[in-house]
Amino acid sequence: MTSRDTGTEQLIKDTAKQLFFAEGKLHATTQEIADAARVNRTLVNYYFRSRDALFDQVFNEAQEALVSMIDEVMESDMPFRQKIENLISVFLKEAMRYPYREIFVITEMNRNDVINAKKARAEKVNTFLEEVQREMDKGNIKRMNPRHFTMNLFSLMAYPLVTAPLNKILFGMNDEEYNALLEERKQLIFEIIFP
Structure with missing residues (x-):
């Protein structure tokens, strides 16, 4: 069984939170979130399945x-x-x-x-x-x-x-x-x- 890197998962959520709440980028894309977090977009999809799932969690x-x-x-x-x-x-x-x-x-x-x-x-x-x-x-x-x-x-x-x-x-x-x-x-x- 593989273990999840909760540090990366939290980084992605914190980055999304920064983009959405501090910068007002309510429509930031998965790629924009990945770029701001300095991670591969695939990781965003791995942890959250979709932008909407990340959006809902945040x-x-x-x-x-x-x-x-x-x-x-x-x-x-x-x-x-x-x-x-x-x-x-x-x-x-x-x-x-x-x-x-x-x-x-x-x-x-x-x-x-x-x-x-x-x-x-x-x-x-x-x-x-x-x-x-x-x-x-x-x-x-x-x-x-x-x-x-x-x-x-x-x-x-x-x-x-x-x-x-x-x-x-x-x-x-x-x-x-x-x-x-x-x-x-x-x-x-x-x-x-x-x-």
Whole structure:
């Protein structure tokens, strides 16, 4: 029985992730992935059978990583203000590292008509919405439907990432300058939520 070189397999996945999420090359071909990984295209096919299989695996891992990252913050026992501040920081840090990941995940969810509405996920979201409602009842944040609060929070974080190429052109900024602007945005978002 032959053993698989998991180092090469991981290199191919990491390279695909870099191309898809960091560089925005959502339609990178198997050959482009192989060239970037400096491996033979045959190896990509050996480990993943096809570009679509690699694409699906990277998508699933990206979705799981994003959900896991958010869950870790949301399920923590820290006070609500600190939890939101931490969420903003973690989300934007990861999003700046992989600016196209959210676009990739959403595109794939729409393409495959995959909405991960598992019961456990709904329960986690409901727990957070209840926490938001308690904070509103205490007067700590503006009263609104907790779903609007959550959508507003994620919109404030994600929209500048989704529109980054356009914003860089409009503002005449390079990647480094735009990342500095996003770093400033962390505090701004927090101050919008907690004036």
